[in-house]
Amino acid sequence: MKKTIRNALDDGIKTLSSNNITDARxxxxxxxxHVLGVDKVYIIINGNELIAEEKYNIYNNYIAQRAEGKPLQYIIGYQEFMGxxxxxxxxxxxxxxxxxVLVLEAIKYIKENNITNILEIGTGTGCIPIxxxxxxxxxxxxxxxISDEALxxxxxxxxxxxxxxxxxxVRSNLFEDIDENHDFQLFISxxxxxxxxxxxxLMIEVKEHEPIGALDGGEDGLYFYREISKEVKNRTKKRSYILYEVGYDQSDEVKKILNALGYTDxxxxxxxTGINRVVAGAYNK
Ligand SMILES: C[S@@+](CC[C@H](N)C(=O)[O-])C[C@H]1O[C@@H](n2cnc3c(N)ncnc32)[C@H](O)[C@@H]1O
Known part of the structure; x- marks a missing residue:
């Protein structure tokens, strides 16, 4: 049966809603x-146009994947970040x-302190250094x-x-394969x-689809903050800055870790949304 663009959209919304997908519409x-290669306005204006059967089938396949909890970004294959x-x-x-927020703060530190050399730990898509x-x-x-696929x-x-x-x-377990002679002025993670x-x-979208190695911070969630903060001290040549993204309830604990290790500022x-999201500090040798 031939479907219009509007019919296809309504079918999609109905399927996602009945599968409790929060932002179904x-x-x-x-x-x-994404399937039609058009924008929202096109869909509103041309809702009565017939949709090609091939496109409709692809769309239904995507809707089925989304209904099962696969994140939208993994279906369309991209995500916008910092424009x-x-x-x-x-x-x-x-x-x-x-x-x-982490990237914007890092850019401020970089510009204010004429920083030219940085190290990021845990690149994923590369969104931070890029x-x-x-x-x-x-x-x-x-x-x-640590993941070849992420690199x-x-x-x-x-x-x-x-x-x-x-x-x-660099494929490396934390700092293991990073030359100690590098003079990084800012560390970020x-x-x-x-x-x-x-x-x-966690939501099904996260726990069943996103890589566990990108999520698990150990028993108290702070394993990486402790390990990275200790090693940044060893790697600092003169003065360096460290900037972390932290979980919604972790800023005080991460601040304590930095304090105990002698970081300042x-x-x-x-x-x-007003949540403490970035913890930054400086270390002087
Ligand atoms: C929370 S994700 C962050 C990804 C990206 N930087 C971002 O902000 O979207 C953490 C990343 O750290 C990597 N990772 C986990 N353990 C690691 C380790 N021991 N050494 C290096 N990278 C590690 C994971 O593979 C994952 O890509």
Whole structure:
């Protein structure tokens, strides 16, 4: 039976709603825009046009995947972050809007302190070093991940966003394969920070689709903050800055970790919803 664009959209919304997908209308609309290669306005204006059977079948397939809890971004294959486009798949965490606060604060530190050399731990899509390099022409970044699959996507994203010549991608367990002679002036990380026991309570989209290695922060969620903060001290040549994204209830604990290790100028920055999201500090040798 021939369907119009409007019929297809209504079918999609109905299926997603009956499967308790929170943003059923928005997601059905975005998937249809993606399949047809058009924008929202086109769908509103041309709702009575017939949809080609082949497109309708693809759309239904996408709707079925979304109904089962697969995140929209993994279906369409990309996510916007800091105004740039990042390719995603199930080997990488989908970049979150909260992380833009971390990047924006890092850009301020970089500009105020004439920083040119940074290290990121846990690159995922590469969204952090790529958007920093995109906005700071003098910066060179090194970024590591323990996942080869993540590094593959991150390299592709650096090429897509024209900063591949300023980013070195290294497969490394934390700092293990990073040369100790590097003089990094700023260290940045959005590490895995969910408590191991809380992983089961996450939304189905996250716990069944996003990579566990990007989420699990150990028993108390703070494993990576402790390990990275200790090693940044060893790697600091003169003075360095450290910036972390933290979980909604972790800023005080991360501040304590930095304090105990002798970091100074510890600051906390909030995200757009008022939650303490970034903890920053400085270390002097
Ligand atoms: C929370 S994700 C952050 C991804 C990306 N930076 C972002 O903000 O969207 C953490 C990343 O750390 C990586 N990772 C986990 N353990 C690691 C380790 N021991 N050494 C290096 N990277 C690690 C994961 O593979 C994952 O890509």
């Amino acid at each position: 928005l997601d059905a609309d975005l998937l249809l825009e 740039l486009t990042f390719k995603v798949n199930e080997n990488v965490l989908i970049p979150r809007q909260d992380t833009e 958007s920093i390099c995109y906005n700071c022409n003098d910066v060179k970044a090194t970024t590591v991940d 593959k996507i991150a390299k592709e994203n650096a090429i897509i966003n024209n900063v591949a010549d300023r980013i070195q991608f 959005n590490p895995p920070y969910i408590r191991s026991n809380d992983i089961g309570d 510890i600051k906390i920055y909030k995200d757009l």
